[in-house]
Amino acid sequence: MIVLEKRPQPSKAWSYATPLVAVLATMVCGGILFTLLGKNPIEAIGTIFWEPLFGEFAFYYRPQLLVKGAPLVLIAIGLSLGFKAGIWNIGAEGQYIMGAIFGAGAGLAFYPLDAWYVFPIMVIAGAFGGWLWASIPAFLKVRFGTNEILVSLMLVYVAEQMLASVSLGLLKNPEGFGFPGSRNLQAYDSAHNAELIAGSGMHWGVVTALIAVIFSYILLNRHMLGFHIRLTGEAPRAAKFAGVNPARLILFCLGLSGALAGLAGMFEVSGPSGVVSIDFNVGYGFTAIIVAFLGRLHPVGILLAGGLMALTYIGGEIAQSQLGLPAAAIQVFQGMLLFFLLAFDLLTNYRIRAARSEVA
Amino acid sequence: MTTPLLSLQGLTKAYPGVVANDQVSFDIGEGEVHALLGENGAGKSTLVKMIYGLVKPDSGTMLLRGQPFAPPEPRAARADGIAMVFQHFSLFDALNVAENIALGMENPPAMGDLASRIREVSETYGLPLDPFRTVGDLSAGERQRVEIIRCLLQDPKLLIMDEPTSVLTPQEVDILFETLNKLRSEGTSILYISHKLEEIRTLCDHATILRLGKNVGECVPAETSARDMAEMMVGSTLQTPERSGRDFGEVALDVSGLSVPSPSEFGTALKNVHMAVRKGEVLGIGGVAGNGQDELLGVLSGEILTAADAIKFNGQPIGKLGPTARRRLGVLTAPEERLGHAAAPDMSLTENALLTGSVREGLENNGFLKWAETKGFAEKIIQAFDVRTPGPENAARSLSGGNLQKFVIGREVLQNPDVLVVNQPTWGVDAAAAAAIRQAILDLAAKGTAVVCISQDLDELMEISDSFAALNEGRLSAPRTTTGLTVDEIGLMMGGAHGMEVAHV
Numbered sequence: 001m002i003v004l005e006k007r008p009q010p011s012k013a014w015s016y017a018t019p020l021v022a023v024l025a026t027m028v029c030g031g032i033l034f035t036l037l038g039k040n041p042i043e044a045i046g047t048i049f050w051e052p053l054f055g056e057f058a059f060y061y062r063p064q065l066l067v068k069g070a071p072l073v074l075i076a077i078g079l080s081l082g083f084k085a086g087i088w089n090i091g092a093e094g095q096y097i098m099g100a101i102f103g104a105g106a107g108l109a110f111y112p113l114d115a116w117y118v119f120p121i122m123v124i125a126g127a128f129g130g131w132l133w134a135s136i137p138a139f140l141k142v143r144f145g146t147n148e149i150l151v152s153l154m155l156v157y158v159a160e161q162m163l164a165s166v167s168l169g170l171l172k173n174p175e176g177f178g179f180p181g182s183r184n185l186q187a188y189d190s191a192h193n194a195e196l197i198a199g200s201g202m203h204w205g206v207v208t209a210l211i212a213v214i215f216s217y218i219l220l221n222r223h224m225l226g227f228h229i230r231l232t233g234e235a236p237r238a239a240k241f242a243g244v245n246p247a248r249l250i251l252f253c254l255g256l257s258g259a260l261a262g263l264a265g266m267f268e269v270s271g272p273s274g275v276v277s278i279d280f281n282v283g284y285g286f287t288a289i290i291v292a293f294l295g296r297l298h299p300v301g302i303l304l305a306g307g308l309m310a311l312t313y314i315g316g317e318i319a320q321s322q323l324g325l326p327a328a329a330i331q332v333f334q335g336m337l338l339f340f341l342l343a344f345d346l347l348t349n350y351r352i353r354a355a356r357s358e359v360a
Numbered sequence: 361m362t363t364p365l366l367s368l369q370g371l372t373k374a375y376p377g378v379v380a381n382d383q384v385s386f387d388i389g390e391g392e393v394h395a396l397l398g399e400n401g402a403g404k405s406t407l408v409k410m411i412y413g414l415v416k417p418d419s420g421t422m423l424l425r426g427q428p429f430a431p432p433e434p435r436a437a438r439a440d441g442i443a444m445v446f447q448h449f450s451l452f453d454a455l456n457v458a459e460n461i462a463l464g465m466e467n468p469p470a471m472g473d474l475a476s477r478i479r480e481v482s483e484t485y486g487l488p489l490d491p492f493r494t495v496g497d498l499s500a501g502e503r504q505r506v507e508i509i510r511c512l513l514q515d516p517k518l519l520i521m522d523e524p525t526s527v528l529t530p531q532e533v534d535i536l537f538e539t540l541n542k543l544r545s546e547g548t549s550i551l552y553i554s555h556k557l558e559e560i561r562t563l564c565d566h567a568t569i570l571r572l573g574k575n576v577g578e579c580v581p582a583e584t585s586a587r588d589m590a591e592m593m594v595g596s597t598l599q600t601p602e603r604s605g606r607d608f609g610e611v612a613l614d615v616s617g618l619s620v621p622s623p624s625e626f627g628t629a630l631k632n633v634h635m636a637v638r639k640g641e642v643l644g645i646g647g648v649a650g651n652g653q654d655e656l657l658g659v660l661s662g663e664i665l666t667a668a669d670a671i672k673f674n675g676q677p678i679g680k681l682g683p684t685a686r687r688r689l690g691v692l693t694a695p696e697e698r699l700g701h702a703a704a705p706d707m708s709l710t711e712n713a714l715l716t717g718s719v720r721e722g723l724e725n726n727g728f729l730k731w732a733e734t735k736g737f738a739e740k741i742i743q744a745f746d747v748r749t750p751g752p753e754n755a756a757r758s759l760s761g762g763n764l765q766k767f768v769i770g771r772e773v774l775q776n777p778d779v780l781v782v783n784q785p786t787w788g789v790d791a792a793a794a795a796a797i798r799q800a801i802l803d804l805a806a807k808g809t810a811v812v813c814i815s816q817d818l819d820e821l822m823e824i825s826d827s828f829a830a831l832n833e834g835r836l837s838a839p840r841t842t843t844g845l846t847v848d849e850i851g852l853m854m855g856g857a858h859g860m861e862v863a864h865v
Contacts, residue, residue, distance in 0.1 A: 008755075008757070008758040010706060010755065222728055222729055222731075223727050223728055223729065224718065224724050224727045224728075224729060225727060227711070227714065227729060230707075231704055231707070231711075231715065234704040234705070234706050234707055235699075235700045235701070235703075235704035235705060235707075237697070237700055237701040238700060238701055238702065238703060238704045238715060239704075240663050240683075241661060241663060241683060241693075241695060241701055241702065241715070241716070242683065242684075242715045242716060243662070243682050243683035243684030243685075243687070245682070
């Protein structure tokens with residue numbers, strides 16, 4: 001018999017160790033999965049984790065890590081603040097889309113004007129779009145007590161319809177020969193979120209993600225607002241007793257996470273993607289939820305988790321093309337990661353003891 | 361000599377880091393009311409859980425009428441005639457009395473038969489109860505009757521009662537004692553757990569006293585003074601808080617015509633509450649739990665906002681100010697629920713010191729936190745109130761209830777409040793710590809703080825308060841000077857036993 005015993009206080013060591021243990025367990029079980037699919041497990045896992053960083057074509061994959069990791073980190077940082085306070089924004093995907101639409105729309109409105117201020121305006125517009133979309137569930141929750149999980153999630157599908165609509169209508173490229181999708185912002189210098197150092201993958205979104213990590217760290221550890229966020233998540237009644245205004249906190253957390261998701265969408269559409277199109281969004285908003293938890297809702301953890309997630313994405317793609325692994329297997333592999341993380345999380349607050357079976 | 365009903369021999373149970381029971385032995389005779397006395401954490405609960413089959417002893421044996429007795433689970437204990445009334449009721453609010461009782465039975469009879477049996481038992485033992493009333497509408501005393509009748513239907517040989525009077529008014533206690541006496545006269549043994557000494561002196565034939573898991577003595581309560589029993593329980597001489605006669609200043613806290621609905625569905629709305637507390641005065645507010653105590657604290661702390669004029673501090677309306685603004689003015693509060701309300705369980709003591717101390721202790725600068733000063737404040741509380749903990753970086757939940765209570769009260773007292781409102785300040789605290797907390801409250805009052813002390817411990821209120829009022833269904837009786845109040849008068853202020861005419865003031 002195995003029994004769980006609550007620790008008198010959370011174990012510091014385990015809270016750092018669980019992500020590593022979870023990654024190891026994922027490798028073991030993923031290896032079994034790949035073996036059952038008839039692949040060499042060592043080779044498959046090696047391809048996913050080694051190839052993008054140190055393989056033959058790493059010069060191509062390494063910048064891709066930044067490009068994929070930056071939006072994940074940026075969105076996850078915003079989500080983590082809300083999650084810490086028990087405010088569940090599940091609709092970052094929608095806010096990401098709206099940020100892209102607003103950002104691209106603002107840029108295209110100036111086309112073909114060549115001015116330094118076009119890009120900053122797009123940044124503001126992108127953040128505003130995401131903020132606006134996240135403020136809908138926030139307002140409804142504060143005013144009518146609706147569930148922000150459902151409302152924010154449903155707004156993702158509304159946003160996807162909006163994306164389809166503007167791709168085919170409002171933002172459609174007039175010179176696009178009738179194909180859906182906007183003008184390519186990469187071809188419009190004033191609006192292009194170009195690489196800051198050519199070939200590095202480092203664009204403004206990466207910089208913003210790093211700033212967000214630092215900002216969030218300071219907020220959570222050094223500022224009253226961050227303390228109130230943590231307090232609300234840990235003990236809502238104690239937070240109210242401490243003088244936290246729950247409504248204001250909901251508006252702040254949802255609004256900020258929306259704005260960051262909007263920024264991520266805006267940097268994506270004006271940089272790596274370039275085009276507002278029907279299939280613009282690829283699930284960063286949902287994956288960022290995993291990233292936030294994988295990083296234990298800690299800013300530095302999220303930075304590492306975003307990198308890890310980007311690695312499994314890119315490594316997974318390589319494994320698909322080189323080893324012929326099905327895409328579903330890669331998704332299962334990523335799902336395992338979250339599963340094990342949550343499962344091992346238990347060890348921070350509990351310890352496992354082998355209990356002798358008691359015979360009365 | 362006759363065989364005792366239940367004989368405990370050398371029962372030992374250890375949990376990680378603590379020996380809950382260490383070689384406890386005693387006998388319970390047939391038809392005896394046996395008291396089990398001890399402070400919180402003395403091991404009373406663990407002991408009765410072993411008898412009831414919820415916990416298995418590490419070593420030691422039990423004999424039931426001379427036969428070895430080791431119930432593997434409560435069901436087996438019940439089959440052998442052991443019944444238990446828990447301190448916290450396990451009843452479903454939405455079901456009626458008979459349905460609740462049927463749920464706890466192995467083979468419930470048809471509802472009509474059960475109802476008539478419930479009526480029969482409740483009349484025999486003087487516990488009036490309608491089997492078809494919904495439990496959600498019952499008072500705490502009536503809910504306890506449901507639990508007792510549930511036990512009596514099993515025809516028990518030994519009835520275990522865990523702190524049964526903590527939820528009752530004095531009159532309801534009298535009714536309960538009559539029932540218990542009747543049971544005793546019919547030959548049922550009762551194991552009665554309490555730390556209320558006067559009750560034990562009236563009711564019990566024999567008492568076993570536990571301290572730190574050990575049996576430290578037995579006595580015949582009727583022949584032993586309450587003070588002697590208390591000192592056996594605590595293991596040292598008790599300090600009675602000292603109070604010097606003092607003059608009261610002007611009214612510091614003035615509540616008038618305060619009516620607010622409860623924020624929670626099963627809470628109690630406050631109805632037209634009036635009270636005025638002068639500087640240096642301690643107002644004690646008694647009443648059975650659930651009559652609006654939490655709401656009253658919430659209203660005074662600023663968690664529940666009211667009309668501005670309903671609450672005045674030094675003449676200034678503060679009804680619309682939130683907790684932070686009130687702290688800035690000097691109105692501090694300490695809620696009853698330590699974990700989750702007064703303190704965040706998983707946060708460190710330093711962080712918990714910040715929770716209410718940030719404004720008055722200057723622990724933030726433009727929103728940026730001063731961790732070093734905060735840690736200093738936490739250390740100051742730990743030192744001044746003798747909080748037993750390795751250090752301020754430990755999580756609040758790692759502290760024992762009494763230690764955390766000292767921390768929570770100390771945190772407010774050290775901020776030099778002008779008005780201090782405390783709810784159940786010594787709940788679950790050992791006698792020595794309770795005396796220290798009461799002394800701190802009295803010292804604060806001596807310095808001119810107006811104190812409101814909400815408590816269910818009448819002895820405590822009589823000890824420290826200058827005037828006394830009672831909460832009953834959200835109404836506050838007119839405060840009266842404590843000196844000279846009799847228990848009967850207090851009982852009437854608290855609303856009396858259920859079924860008696862309620863005195864609304």
